[in-house]
Amino acid sequence: MDAVRLNKNFNLVNLRTKKTVRKVKARAIFDAIAKAAWHSGDPGLVFLDEINRKNPIPEIGQIEATNPCGEVLLLPYESCNLGSINLAKMTKANSLDWQRLKDCVRLGIRFLDDVIEVNKFPLPQIKKVTSSNRKIGLGIMGFADMLISLGIPYTSKKAVEIAKAIMSFIHKESLNASHRLAKERGVFRNYRYSIYAKKNFKMRNATVNTIAPTGSISIIAGCSSGIEPIFAVTFLRNVLSGTRMFEINPLFEKSIKEKGLFNKGLITKVARSGSIQDIKEIPPDMRRVFITAFDVPPRQHLMIQATFQKYTDNS
Structure with a gap:
């Protein structure tokens, strides 16, 4: 990580032979890892x-x-x-x-x-x-x-x-x-x-x-996964069988129904991005707590x- 921070070269080491194969820009490798992880979830990093x-x-x-x-x-x-x-x-x-x-x-x-x-x-x-x-x-x-x-x-x-x-x-x-x-x-x-x-x-x-x-x-x-923020307030889940399931956060659904705001048009609008931060029809107190992964x-x-x-x- 010091090599990344200082933009230095980094030794690529063969774990079997313990020999350096070549030197690469540490920041270039780290940027490639970060972009791939953002796009697909892999690779992970283990220190x-x-x-x-x-x-x-x-x-x-x-x-x-x-x-x-x-x-x-x-x-x-x-x-x-x-x-x-x-x-x-x-x-x-x-x-x-x-x-x-x-x-x-x-x-x-x-x-x-x-x-x-x-x-x-x-x-x-x-x-x-x-x-x-x-x-x-x-x-x-x-x-x-x-x-x-x-x-x-x-x-x-x-x-x-x-x-x-x-x-x-x-x-x-x-x-x-x-x-x-x-x-x-x-x-x-x-x-x-x-x-x-x-x-x-x-x-x-x-x-x-x-x-x-x-x-x-x-x-x-x-419930929400692990310690992560909710992925989206509403979204379509793709299943391996080929089916698509519409998901809505149950706490959001309960809250919006209690406020008398639940309607198909609003839910469709929310589903376009999964976030409610830019949807003015939803009260500020709800926007304050229903934070999605992309809002953090x-x-x-x-x-x-x-x-x-x-x-x-x-x-």
């Missing part, structure tokens, strides 16, 4: 040096890869065992229901630890490494829907503050839940090689949290992600 600085069991080995979406950092033959709490269901009387969230975290950690016990592994190597480290990843989805329900714009300072409050709370309760499980069921097999052994803090699991994209399970749950400045988007990452022991 292995930073990942291994946060490796919870460095004596066992270096992390070389992630799962397909990049949210779980894996040693060779490790598997990912994930679950996500729907934050849209964690509100009560226009505020966060902290007790319900706490209960969900405790149950979620226990449930994911159970998954490792009852799972059927395709290879003995996967079973051995997964059972030795017991990495799990309890995360969240529905963050954008929760903000909308609370009347908090995704683009606001308050959104960053609530992200910090939520994820620090979840991480603390996740660690405590794994600690209790360690007393009940025993520590994970490679615990003595972990950062937790040095702190004399017993843990059942080498990691406890991650934030997955939840692209599919959020559709099943009927890049720096704010990064601030939200960085805040959640600070309290996540995967990614």
Whole structure:
């Protein structure tokens, strides 16, 4: 990244031979990556040096890869065992229901630890490494829907503050839940090689949290995906079978109906761009909270992600 910032040349290294193949302009490579990611979602970037600085069991080995979406950092033959709490269901009387969230975290950690016990592994190597480290990843989805329900714009300072409050709370309760499980069921097999052994803090699991994209399970749950802003207020979803499904955000639909503004003409107008920021017929209070991905400045988007990452022991 220093080479990108300073517009310097960058060594392209063959990972097998460890030899430099040629030198290229770092900024040109980075620009190509950024444009491709904006256009198609790929490629993703993985910073292995930073990942291994946060490796919870460095004596066992270096992390070389992630799962397909990049949210779980894996040693060779490790598997990912994930679950996500729907934050849209964690509100009560226009505020966060902290007790319900706490209960969900405790149950979620226990449930994911159970998954490792009852799972059927395709290879003995996967079973051995997964059972030795017991990495799990309890995360969240529905963050954008929760903000909308609370009347908090995704683009606001308050959104960053609530992200910090939520994820620090979840991480603390996740660690405590794994600690209790360690007393009940025993520590994970490679615990003595972990950062937790040095702190004399017993843990059942080498990691406890991650934030997955939840692209599919959020559709099943009927909420926004992961920690992302809503993609669009209304849009057409293309299905592999060839069908096209018209989607409208349920919170937007409820709000616009309550205000007596719901009509086919207005919905068609919204559907043209997916955003309501330039539609004057929609009241300012709705435009303030129904923020889509294209309405969020890049720096704010990064601030939200960085805040959640600070309290996540995967990614």
